[in-house]
Amino acid sequence: MLELLPHLLNGIALGLLFSLVALGFMLILGLMEQINLAHGSLFALGAYFAYAVCAAKLPLPNEAIAAWAAVPLGWRFATAIVVAPILVAPFGLVLERLMRRTYGRDPLYGLLLTFGVAMVLEEMIRVIWGTRDYMLPVPNDIGGGFIMLDLIWSTYRFWAAAMAIVAMAGVWFIVERTRFGAMVKAGAHDSEIVQALGIDLTRLRVWIFVLGTMLAAFAGVVMAPLWGIRPHMGVDAVVPAFLIIVLGGVGSFWGAVIGGLLVGMVVGLSAAYASEWSMLSMYLLLIGVVAFRARGLFGKKSVLEV
DSSP states (O other), X not given: OTTHHHHHHHHXXXXXXXXXXXXXXXXXXXXXXXXXXXXXXXXXXXXXXXXXXXXXXXXXXXXXXXXXHTSOHHHHHHHHHHHHHHHHHHHHHHHHHHHGGGTTSOHHHHHHHHHHHHHHHHHHHHHHHOSSOBOOOOOGGGOSEEEETTEEEEHHHHHHHHHHHHHHHHHHHHHHHSHHHHHHHHHHHOHHHHHHTTOOHHHHHHHHHHHHHHHHHHHHHHHHHHHOBOTTHHHHHHHHHHHHHXXXXXTOHHXXXXXXXXXXXXXXXXXXXXGGGHHHHHHHHHHHHHHHOTTOSSOOOOTTOO
């Protein structure tokens, strides 16, 4: 059991990060019934904006760049965590505005629209930052490693897991303990009744999209020091996110969290004992769960089920 412990801890840390990526996807898919294929591109955009802030690669006068570069890395990194999601938020606003004509129609329209936006964002990233890989610098206080159980551990991985927990707690509070969250859940259940009560459903959808977009960007910043920054990193994020949502159950907060942890632990353990199976293992997990429970672990029962 002691031999398994390090791999389980690594898997839990990885699972928390997967859950963080999946939560923004879950908000839009579960509560607006829209599959946002641009979620991964917004994730990548958050990472690139964080790099621009941290590495002082900003479109500012040389004097301002020099002054910002002289600021300690810890402050630049903390600023990037806050600023990058704010800079990505307008892209979510534009995307939601574009998607309004698809509401209430065949979901394929929204799917194709978000796919097109994802392609545009990825090409925009290539035009601005090129095709080379970047690494987001991490302050020394949360970088490096330490020895535990005769193994070397990445300090930042645990900080990233802690940031993911804080973000997930914030989403849980908003969705489960605020009037806004109650309106969002009511709107997902019956939009006509919500409108009849005088609630502006259009404004509600805008806020959901902005929240989901900022979560994607925040996840991109947190994951960037671990994954590296490259134009197609969004694809690497959106595939596990979609898998976790299906595994946990569409629209379920705890489904996204538990699904992410399960995927993280399966990937972590398989990477330790059979590395060639590490990525395949999460797909096998999904097949195993869906084969016995088609709506996922925490998905609501369909009226068509008997």
